[in-house]
Amino acid sequence: MTGHTTQTTDGGGTGRWEPGSPILWRYRENGGHRPHICRPVTVVSDTADLLVVWLAPGTECIKPVIADGTPVHREPLATRYTRPRTVLRDQWHGTGVLKLARPGDPWSVWLFWEPGWRFKSWYVNLEEPHTRWSGGVDSQDHFLDISVRPDRSWRWHDEDEFAEAGRAGLMDAEQAAAVRAAGRAAVEVIRAWGAPFADGWQHWRPDPGWPVPALPADWDRTPAQVST
Numbered sequence: 001m002t003g004h005t006t007q008t009t010d011g012g013g014t015g016r017w018e019p020g021s022p023i024l025w026r027y028r029e030n031g032g033h034r035p036h037i038c039r040p041v042t043v044v045s046d047t048a049d050l051l052v053v054w055l056a057p058g059t060e061c062i063k064p065v066i067a068d069g070t071p072v073h074r075e076p077l078a079t080r081y082t083r084p085r086t087v088l089r090d091q092w093h094g095t096g097v098l099k100l101a102r103p104g105d106p107w108s109v110w111l112f113w114e115p116g117w118r119f120k121s122w123y124v125n126l127e128e129p130h131t132r133w134s135g136g137v138d139s140q141d142h143f144l145d146i147s148v149r150p151d152r153s154w155r156w157h158d159e160d161e162f163a164e165a166g167r168a169g170l171m172d173a174e175q176a177a178a179v180r181a182a183g184r185a186a187v188e189v190i191r192a193w194g195a196p197f198a199d200g201w202q203h204w205r206p207d208p209g210w211p212v213p214a215l216p217a218d219w220d221r222t223p224a225q226v227s228t
Contacts, residue, residue, distance in 0.1 A: 015134075017043040017051075022213035024136030025053060025099065027127070029064070029085075030170040035138065035220050036087050038062040040213035041099065044204070048103070050196070051130070051137065054206050055097040060215040062087050077160060081168035089215065098204060100196050101137065104129050106182040108139075109196050111204075119202040122148040124186045126179055133223035142179045143171075146186060148197065154190050156183070 017023060020042060027037040039061045041053035066075050067084040075083060095115060101108040108130070110123040124146040130137040143165050145157040162179070165171050171179070190197060 017046040019043055019045060020207065020210060021046075023053065024216075024219065025055070026136060026138045026219075028138060028140045030081070030140060030143075030165065036062070036064040036085070037141075038215065038219045039092065040215050041136075042206070042210050042213055044098070044206075051101045051103075052201075053099050054210070055092055055099060056206070056210070056212045057092060057094065057096045059092040059212055060089055061092050062215065062219055063090050077164050080161070081165055081170055096206065098201060100201065101130050106142070106179070107186050111201055117205070119150055121150070122197060124148065124183075124190075126182055126186070131223075135221070135223070138223070142182075144179055144183055146183065146190070148190055150202075152190070152193060152197075154187065 022040055022042055025039045025041045026035040028034060029036040039055055040059055041055050044052040044054050046052070064072055064085050064087050066072060067086050069088075072080060072085075095113045098111040099108055100110075106129055107124050107126045110125060112120040112123060114120050126142040126144045126146075128140040128142065130139045143158055143162040146154055147157055148154045162171075162176070166173070166176050189195075
């Protein structure tokens with residue numbers, strides 16, 4: 001996968017991606033360092049203040065599963081984070097997702113639509129601030145999430161998984177407290193109806209000429225192995 005960058009660089013020395021560039025949006029495994037989620041996406045916009053990408057329907061992705069093939073969400077909560085896992089290739093099912101991430105924020109905001117482009121919701125995914133590299137961005141999921149409906153009502157998601165991850169040793173008390181604090185900060189943004197919720201992204205539509213990015217064979221390469 002080759003991405004196109006401008007000559008402008010951020011503080012980390014990674015060039016800005018031009019609209020239409022294919023990159024990888026990855027998450028490292030909790031309690032480890034290897035990527036276990038990888039989603040090829042198309043860059044919508046990349047500025048010093050905001051990275052916006054599009055995950056198209058049908059995109060081939062990498063996702064974690066229990067080693068015997070059981071989907072993670074179907075594994076009983078008590079053993080969900082203790083049983084061995086592996087990864088497999090799968091397609092992104094359903095409608096596409098627009099993802100927005102601001103540098104340094106411990107969350108990203110995802111937009112979901114129903115078929116026919118009827119806007120469904122925003123989703124605040126609490127996670128480690130993204131690390132940029134030449135092929136994309138890396139993060140680590142923090143289990144706890146928030147959904148926001150068009151009427152601005154919101155609710156927490158996956159509090160049971162968040163608690164179980166702590167019991168399984170994937171998150172210590174200090175990190176758990178930091179994630180909770182990040183969640184409260186996100187809720188304050190929602191209550192104030194700040195960016196990106198008030199920015200009209202629900203009216204955005206993808207360029208029909210964009211191809212669906214391919215999942216590269218070396219999707220799990222480390223940034224150190226890729227020239228910038």
